[in-house]
Amino acid sequence: MTKRPLRFGLIGTGRIGMVHAASIAASPNAVLSWVCDPFIDGAKSAASVYGGTVTDSADEVFASGEVDAVLIASPTATHIDLISAALDAGIPALCEKPIDLDIVRVEGLRARVASSGVPIALGFNRRFDPGFAEARARVAAGEIGDIEQLSIISRDPSAPPAAYVGVSGGIFRDMTIHDFDMARFFVSDIVEVSAVGTRTFDAGAREHGDFDTAVTVLRAASGAIVTITNSRHSAVGYDQRIEAFGALGMLQVANQGTSLVSVSTATAVESRPPYQDFFLERYAGAYAAELEEFVKLARGEASTSPTFDDGRAALILADAAQRSAEQHTAVAVDLS
Amino acid sequence: MTKRPLRFGLIGTGRIGMVHAASIAASPNAVLSWVCDPFIDGAKSAASVYGGTVTDSADEVFASGEVDAVLIASPTATHIDLISAALDAGIPALCEKPIDLDIVRVEGLRARVASSGVPIALGFNRRFDPGFAEARARVAAGEIGDIEQLSIISRDPSAPPAAYVGVSGGIFRDMTIHDFDMARFFVSDIVEVSAVGTRTFDAGAREHGDFDTAVTVLRAASGAIVTITNSRHSAVGYDQRIEAFGALGMLQVANQGTSLVSVSTATAVESRPPYQDFFLERYAGAYAAELEEFVKLARGEASTSPTFDDGRAALILADAAQRSAEQHTAVAVDLS
Amino acid sequence: MTKRPLRFGLIGTGRIGMVHAASIAASPNAVLSWVCDPFIDGAKSAASVYGGTVTDSADEVFASGEVDAVLIASPTATHIDLISAALDAGIPALCEKPIDLDIVRVEGLRARVASSGVPIALGFNRRFDPGFAEARARVAAGEIGDIEQLSIISRDPSAPPAAYVGVSGGIFRDMTIHDFDMARFFVSDIVEVSAVGTRTFDAGAREHGDFDTAVTVLRAASGAIVTITNSRHSAVGYDQRIEAFGALGMLQVANQGTSLVSVSTATAVESRPPYQDFFLERYAGAYAAELEEFVKLARGEASTSPTFDDGRAALILADAAQRSAEQHTAVAVDLS
Amino acid sequence: MTKRPLRFGLIGTGRIGMVHAASIAASPNAVLSWVCDPFIDGAKSAASVYGGTVTDSADEVFASGEVDAVLIASPTATHIDLISAALDAGIPALCEKPIDLDIVRVEGLRARVASSGVPIALGFNRRFDPGFAEARARVAAGEIGDIEQLSIISRDPSAPPAAYVGVSGGIFRDMTIHDFDMARFFVSDIVEVSAVGTRTFDAGAREHGDFDTAVTVLRAASGAIVTITNSRHSAVGYDQRIEAFGALGMLQVANQGTSLVSVSTATAVESRPPYQDFFLERYAGAYAAELEEFVKLARGEASTSPTFDDGRAALILADAAQRSAEQHTAVAVDLS
Structure with missing residues (x-):
């Protein structure tokens, strides 16, 4: 039986966010369900090409009940909170690097990530x-x-x-x-x-x-x-x-x-x-492969995602x- | 104004036909409208992946009124007749090489192609x-x-x-x-x-x-x-x-x-x-570019199609x- | 026991003759004994650097009793006569290519070369x-x-x-x-x-x-x-x-x-x-190796000389x- | 006027000493005059191929009056003393690296080298x-x-x-x-x-x-x-x-x-x-060039010797x- 494509919420529609939007759209295993950016025009622009419901609120994405996974491509300073929100919602996340610039904040979240059972992957493409x-x-x-x-x-x-x-x-x-x-x-x-x-x-x-x-x-x-x-x-x-x-x-x-x-x-x-x-040119294939591997992780399959x-x-x-x-x-x- | 994608009739769904089907499906300037193969299962298989109406009769494709161009990927012996049919129908054709194995038959069609005004391109990818x-x-x-x-x-x-x-x-x-x-x-x-x-x-x-x-x-x-x-x-x-x-x-x-x-x-x-x-690997990009150039030719634009x-x-x-x-x-x- | 270096008579001191003169001088298995050129200044110039007795007459070289082998680097038109002279004298020769521009003259000498037992090598470096x-x-x-x-x-x-x-x-x-x-x-x-x-x-x-x-x-x-x-x-x-x-x-x-x-x-x-x-640059090593192989041929040893x-x-x-x-x-x- | 070849005293006939002996013999600007090694058989062996008077005493080389320069290829521990002896004798030296393993000994000799006016080169080939x-x-x-x-x-x-x-x-x-x-x-x-x-x-x-x-x-x-x-x-x-x-x-x-x-x-x-x-293979040309540059230094000409x-x-x-x-x-x- 073919698996249903994973419904993604994309958070952040800057340069790297758009790379991920394209990867999600191109993958037979993923579909873009929600697109979030506080700059709502960015979200709208991404959705017009790759589909998805638009919002400027990440909370709305997590609460929608329509996403199986989130892809966090927002500014670094927001990563910790968004990962936390993903843990709260029990939704697997692929987060762009780095987790944060402050190791204290990273260590502060570490135990919770480990005990949560929610798959969190890092974007080391x-x-x-x-x-x-x-x-x-x-x-x-x-x-x-x-x-x-x-x-x-x-x-x-x-x-x-x-x-x-x-x-x-x-x-x-x-x-x-x-x-x-x-x-x-x-x-x-x-x-x-x-x-x-x-x-x-x-x-x-x-x-x-x-x-x-x-x-x-x-x-x-x-x-x-x-x-x-x-x-x-x-x-x-x-x-x-x-x-x-x-x-x-x-x-x-x-x-x-x-x-x-x-x-x-x-x-x-x-x-x-x-x-x-x-x-974007050199690692085009790598971004696509990264997404596929995260899909496996989110589905609980064997995965090599960082x-x-x-x-x-x-x-x-x-x-x-x-x-x-x-x-x-x-x-x-x-x-x- | 964005142009409407060119509606293609694909004739022949062997190895090279499937390459073209994929190119048509992937192009923003082309859509697969009809798929023809006397081996109807081949046509069905192609259509199931890339879309299009299925037939085992090329005549039906030309008569459908739903194709702006045909892509001839059938056996060599059929090329001359299919190009002739395209000329009759006034439908631009991209024909796989060679035109025919018999130069006499090729010379026989040459004047008609020249005078027809119907664009005929050859698949020298x-x-x-x-x-x-x-x-x-x-x-x-x-x-x-x-x-x-x-x-x-x-x-x-x-x-x-x-x-x-x-x-x-x-x-x-x-x-x-x-x-x-x-x-x-x-x-x-x-x-x-x-x-x-x-x-x-x-x-x-x-x-x-x-x-x-x-x-x-x-x-x-x-x-x-x-x-x-x-x-x-x-x-x-x-x-x-x-x-x-x-x-x-x-x-x-x-x-x-x-x-x-x-x-x-x-x-x-x-x-x-x-x-x-x-x-298929070496010339993957060439097949896609060949199609784009033929679309220009079929639209009457400047084109470098052979x-x-x-x-x-x-x-x-x-x-x-x-x-x-x-x-x-x-x-x-x-x-x- | 170390063998005595082969005493060479060099005939011709143009560009390629000077290459051979240098190879002979550099080889532990060869010594330049006679240098011949009708342009006597060329012969003198070669001898002043690499040694050897000077003459403008090839006959004198063959008659000297002081050469174990000749290296023919004179104009193509002289090759046949000089190879003939080497056969007469029973002296092995390494002759620059081509033997002659006239195949009839080459064929005319062929049987004599074959029956003479005198080693004749060609300079296919x-x-x-x-x-x-x-x-x-x-x-x-x-x-x-x-x-x-x-x-x-x-x-x-x-x-x-x-x-x-x-x-x-x-x-x-x-x-x-x-x-x-x-x-x-x-x-x-x-x-x-x-x-x-x-x-x-x-x-x-x-x-x-x-x-x-x-x-x-x-x-x-x-x-x-x-x-x-x-x-x-x-x-x-x-x-x-x-x-x-x-x-x-x-x-x-x-x-x-x-x-x-x-x-x-x-x-x-x-x-x-x-x-x-x-x-001269690309084949410098080849000229030296060619000479060594001819020395073996002239000595009656196994040799791959052309x-x-x-x-x-x-x-x-x-x-x-x-x-x-x-x-x-x-x-x-x-x-x- | 062509300059007289520089007469070298070679001190040390190990692997690197033999490289230098060959370079000296091959150079038109250098000749091997004395060969010194406390293992006298090494000196004899070098001299038999490349010429020169044999001794087991470096003092004898410096005192011979027959060397214009010395090439120091002996063990590292002897370099300081041999450079000193060269300074005493006023004879230019090309010394293999390193000068010494002890920087204190090197600093101890530095002022004397600088004030002596005797060219001392290091073998950074x-x-x-x-x-x-x-x-x-x-x-x-x-x-x-x-x-x-x-x-x-x-x-x-x-x-x-x-x-x-x-x-x-x-x-x-x-x-x-x-x-x-x-x-x-x-x-x-x-x-x-x-x-x-x-x-x-x-x-x-x-x-x-x-x-x-x-x-x-x-x-x-x-x-x-x-x-x-x-x-x-x-x-x-x-x-x-x-x-x-x-x-x-x-x-x-x-x-x-x-x-x-x-x-x-x-x-x-x-x-x-x-x-x-x-x-020995990779730097063959470098050793020869190093020697030529040292000859210039020893002759008081412009030189890039280290x-x-x-x-x-x-x-x-x-x-x-x-x-x-x-x-x-x-x-x-x-x-x-």
Whole structure:
């Protein structure tokens, strides 16, 4: 018997909310039932394309009796309350990262999430990127032996507006948080964080005391070392690479090109067009796969969706990196 | 004002027909209105997924008054009659290649197509492949100067069933026909065809006197030389490459990989997973773009759809190649 | 016991003669004993760097009693007489390609070479290129199954002076002759030649009725097809690639880059510097290896040096290609 | 007027000493005059191939009056005394890295080197690697803007014997020292060192409390961040890569392949043979170029040879890395 599509309430219709709206509409296993945004025009616009009842009140969504799951794509500061509301209503939620910028608030909710039995997933979409997922599966299959070194390169095409930098929580909580989760995707037993951050080009970072350039080194109990290289800009396009090194060899995930065409001339050979511009292009497939996996979680089936605890672990690593970069010392972490 | 989607009648629901059905269903500019197949179960199956009224009679489609265009994906032997019926009904048609295996029948219809004013397009989907289209646009922009040599490599993953080989019209009319059109896409003034064919591995080719391996060389009036390399099998996967060489340099269109992951070990470095299996994967985007371009043609807008005359030219080249390979001599052609 | 280095007489001190002089000087198994050039200043110049007694008379070299082998690097028209002289003197010779531009003269010498017992090698240096030699060895080891298609791309960086074109014997005998030998290095049983030649850019080719652009297709008794793609110019640098295709896969020999550095910017990624300029750079190692192998031949040891008969076979193929391109027909060949 | 070749005294005939002996013999600007090794058989063996008078006493070399320069390739512990002897004799010296494992001894000699006027060069051969040198020149030319991030990957093929690890001074002073110099070659204003080291596979590292795996992060006053990734083993072969990232793009120096041949089959495409085994192969050209540059230095000509102070700076960085890895804190450095 075919299962009934999961009825989604989407909360937040900004850039990432619209990505999820499209994924829900495209999935045979999901349907957009309610669309909520305090900016009601945003909700209306989303609903006009992808369907759903419109509201500016999240409470109305939870109370509607017409949603089987919520997708929380609203500003970070609202995540904790919305997850709480989902727990109250007993409705599974897929929440965008990060859970919150304040680990105290995260820890405050943790026990309740654990005891509630309500599935809460975190939007670490990169776990569902075909390249990263394939690399991890091949590592797990032993193709290169145990990981001894993992390099994650993650550079955005250009720095966000200065105003955004000011409320972002800093590069580690805002941008590296994805890489921290990716690090844990490959290497689970991280015990120490060392970070170096500088500001070399971005006025917003200078204005708000943030970094625009950073390297974070994570040490695992096993002896594995993870290196995360971040920059807030990249002339070449969105730079997203992973290299896993073990005793038997190396697995490399390359950037996604935008064309199969290369040109060779008297001055250069095999020049290819630049990489994809940004995450909407690079991770389009990952967002769709993320949704499918959450549908399984919400239905109580076996699922690999990242959890609330994955979101908490990434934030702990981000906090440690922030402290390490500020105090110029390694910071021990306990992710248990 | 948004235009009303074009109502399609699909004739033929085999493998390629289903590709077109999916393209029509996915396009905002097209809708599947009628589905026709003498094997009525095929038509029903297609309609159950993509919609449309079902029939086993093409006449009924043309008479329905409910189709703005037809997509002819039935067996080759039916193409001429169905194009004729489309002309009779004044309904634009997108017909799968080849028009027919017999150039006499094609020439017989040519004047009528030309004078009818009814748009007839040929399904040379590769013109819409992003890589080939980009290469051609860059050639046209003068990036490598005039083309002096063009190499087209086109190898299928595995030979078709022997029964199919027997009715295929031979490798040149069945398989190379796509490459002949691609040759003309880059080099328009071809005047001579030299072909060498052998049979080395395929029992079907041996049984039916066909070739499984062929190299065809086309000479253009400009002095440009096109080389087409064909094989009915390829262990590596679907091998579809183009290399355009001019006075200023070289443009190369590579095969499409299936993964961003490479592995390096003690025995080999940078090994990547094999290429895509076959045309459904490699040319998925091309089929969609082909449909959009045909919609423009059917609406009387500017369009780059390949025409009936493109289909005729490819068949003339295929016939010449067949004769050249059999008689071991170059064959002059007149494509005007 | 270490063997005494072979004492060489070098005949001809043009560009290629100087390459051989350097190889002889650098080899622990060879020493330059005599240097001969009718332009005595050339001989003196070579001897001043690499040693040896100078003469303008080849007869003197053969009569000196001080040479164990000769290296014939003089103009093509002198090769037959110098090989004859070597046979008379019982002195092994390594002769640059081609033996002669006239197959009748080559056939006239053939029986004498065969019955003489004096080792005569031909300078098909590319057999000793590490990449081509590795590819052939791996083919021979069965890595890709029997060869079904072989593609040889061979483009010079720029056309020779018009005067040279006039005496070169034409592109097939002058340039493709290397590729004919390479074809036979991989596929031995060639039975038919089809060639297409055009002149599109080179004034010298136009003036002398030669081609500057050519594609030659060779058919083997086994059904294997070899395609040779030639151009007298290449903006990208010396273009020398081989691709061998068999039932189990494909072996590709790439061009030699000049740098390990690539650059990625906002307009292009992974751009690398152009290929090596010409044969002196690309085949430097091949010339040295060719000499070592000839030393073995001259000493009566097992050797893979190409022979007089290899030179004859390449010329037969060149003649057939010339005739095919002129008469627009395939030409059968008998290389036995 | 051609200059007389520089007469070298070579001190030390181990593996690296023999590399230098060959470079000296091959250079038109250098000749091997004396060869010294307390293991006299080593000296004799070197001299039998490359020439020179043999001795087991370095004093005898300096006193001979027959050397214009010395090349110090003896064990690290002897470097300080031999440099001192060179200063006493007024003879220029090219000394293998490191100067010493004890920075106090290095600082003790520093003023004397500076005031002596005797050229002392350090054997940081990688500066002369064509790829690294090209990348640095292109950075200096502004091709990618100022460096913001530099990644140096440096992995040896396999761990040294445990006994060697015990006297090596640790991975940072023994292996990373080359990378510290390479970091300064690209980024001169380093002010802070953070290192993470682990031991995961090498019994020698465990036995002697050394690391076999390390990541070092260097912060520059400019805000540039350098990441050095080291491993004592690499299944793939000698892994030596550099990636320089700036506002305008990225320069990458790839590993040197060992073959132009790639193979594609049903299970993997474009597989190439592993990288070169170790430094003797990868840096062969660099050693020769290093010697030529030292000859200029010894002759008082303009030279880019790394200096005693470069050797000192690398050791300071190594000491700081060692401390950082042991104490889990960043360490400020002053290289002035």
